[in-house]
Amino acid sequence: MDMESHSGTEPTPPPVQGWRRMRERLVRRILPRSLLGRMLLIGFIPLLATQAISLELFYGNYLQIVSRRLSGDMATTIAMTIDLLERYPSPVDRQWILDDAGRRAGLTMTLHEGERLDRRGSNHVLGPIDDDLVRDLRANVRLPSFVDWKQARHRVVIRVQTPIGVLQVVALRKRLDVAPVWLFVAWASGSALVLFLIAALFMRNQVRAIRRLARAAQLFGLGRDTVPIVPEGAQEIRKAAVAFNRMRDRINRFVEQRTTVLAGVSHDLRTPLTRLRLSLAMLPRTGMVDAAGLQPDIADMIGDIVEMEHMIEGYLSFARGEGAEKPVVIRVEDLFDEIVAAQRRMGAQASIGSITPMGLSVTGRGNALRRVLNNVVENARRHATRIELSAERGRREVFLYVDDNGCGVEETRRESVFRPFESGKEGGTGLGLAIARDIIHAHGGHIALEAGPLGGARVRIVLPN
Incomplete structure (x- = not known):
């Protein structure tokens, strides 16, 4: 095997890892970056899911049950009326049957003898109510029918093809339609919004304490010392604030002690250097001297002392730089x-x-x-x-x-x-x-x-x- 060529090729990540990294990047882009946003999202998603489940379980079943009962009652009334009309063919009896059934059931019934029904089914998509009414008419009446939801705003017109003619039944829409769904949705959404706002206020107070702690840590890291943080918020946040205050005090004491020691050492070194310089200056002059009247070896030692004093001055400058x-x-x-x-x-x-x-x-x-x-x-x-x-x-x-x-x-x-x-x-x-x-x-x-x-x-x- 060619080891050189093998080592030069970089291993490609498996497709599963690449997809996982892509998914993680996508999630990071979608999720809010702040702690408050993520806490609110954690509280809002379960609340929204709970409201959606309750809406489906309660209101969905409620709609289905009530819709079936209302549609079944309407279809049964129409079927009974058609049976009576066929049994009593006299015009007077038929009119009495239509008036009496309409009065008792709260409907307006009209028989158009000799007419034919030109449409069947329904022209309105109302969900389970519309489907239940058409299905019950087929099951109970067993005659061609058409449900018109658009002819009148607050009424529904039902036409049934009978052997006699077309029976038209006009009923108020509230006889078939349940209370608007948006009322329940608005109530559920409103209650969820109120609970969400209350949770947001509480979470904001908790996050505010974390923000103050982060701000104090940032300022302390920038060298802008601040007053100690007042512990507030949850127990864990209070403990973090107390720990930060203790750490801040320890660091300040450490810096102050180091500065004091460094300044003291640098200052104390000046005394022996000064004595050395005086001693060198008082040595007797023998042999060759330079332009300043000093012997070369003494001049070199004095130069070393000057350099050391310069270094000590640098130490003192360093110490003063970390002062108060x-x-x-x-x-x-x-x-x-x-x-x-x-x-x-x-x-x-x-x-x-x-x-x-x-x-x-x-x-x-x-x-x-x-x-x-x-x-x-x-x-x-x-x-x-x-x-x-x-x-x-x-x-x-x-x-x-x-x-x-x-x-x-x-x-x-x-x-x-x-x-x-x-x-x-x-x-x-x-x-x-x-x-x-x-x-x-x-x-x-x-x-x-x-x-x-x-x-x-x-x-x-x-x-x-």
């Missing part, structure tokens, strides 16, 4: 103006590109976002001569761009440069981009490197709006 700063609404243009002005003071060629729309704003921690842009721009300034900042609004987010005309970053290293100490290989502490990514993630956003329009790199920052 509250999110506020920040105008992007004002934020860019501060960054560009600071870079120009340091001799960098920085500018602001397009901001779409004008007056664009984001919600976040102001100092933290300034630190992000400062770190990114500082990193770009070391590799480029021109820097441009721009922004635009997306559907549910705001995009901030920092472009430069440097050499860019290889695609294979665009993710690794955000790791701590990775970007410091080419100068710097290697914490700037790592701190920037950590702050952006704390805001619920995303930061990435890509090819820029100026020929260098582009840092794309995505913040939720």
Whole structure:
């Protein structure tokens, strides 16, 4: 067997699995996406099925039984009248029979002697009532007949071909027609609608508690801490709210403790470094010295100390970025103006590109976002001569761009440069981009490197709006 050709072919899914996936996708498209919609659907379908079954079992049987009885009574009356007309052929007797039978049965009977019936059956489709009347006339009268439902609005005209002539019987429609079906349907639908609305109100209250919990979790994930959730709703939802409040408190305590420890360690390291720097400065000068009046080995040690102080400053910046700063609404243009002005003071060629729309704003921690842009721009300034900042609004987010005309970053290293100490290989502490990514993630956003329009790199920052 050719193993190479066998491994290159992908196995095709069985037809049963393909059909199952198609059915699942179709069901997902039809079903509502929200929890409230699915709960209402779960309650509405059984209620609708129950009403339909009760309508069929009760009203369907009721219609059939009553229709048969009314049709059978009408057919029996007509058959009895025809028998009497044939037995008593006198015109006077026949008229008396028609009047008396019509009066007692509530019918209007007329005998047209010598006429012939031109139509048979029925001209109205009323369901079981129409069928039952035609069937009972055939069974009891056993003569050709025609039932006219359209000649009069509230009456039905029955014509029967007798040996004498055509017997016409006019009856009120309510003698044969049961109460309108729509009354029962309206009653059943109305009661189902009322029950559905009551259930919807109760379900809405339960879902409201879940929505508040989801909203609080979303805001907490975006770094916008909120007040503790008030437990409400069903017992399970209350337990979830209490568990969320406890988790929120534990995470806040953990972040606060880590920030405090990191700030304390970074601060304490400054003391021995300062002593080392003073000790090196007080060493006797012997041998060759540089332009600053220091020996080469002492200058190297002082340089290492300066670099360590720079790294500690980065640690402190990282610690301050996770402080208790509250999110506020920040105008992007004002934020860019501060960054560009600071870079120009340091001799960098920085500018602001397009901001779409004008007056664009984001919600976040102001100092933290300034630190992000400062770190990114500082990193770009070391590799480029021109820097441009721009922004635009997306559907549910705001995009901030920092472009430069440097050499860019290889695609294979665009993710690794955000790791701590990775970007410091080419100068710097290697914490700037790592701190920037950590702050952006704390805001619920995303930061990435890509090819820029100026020929260098582009840092794309995505913040939720």
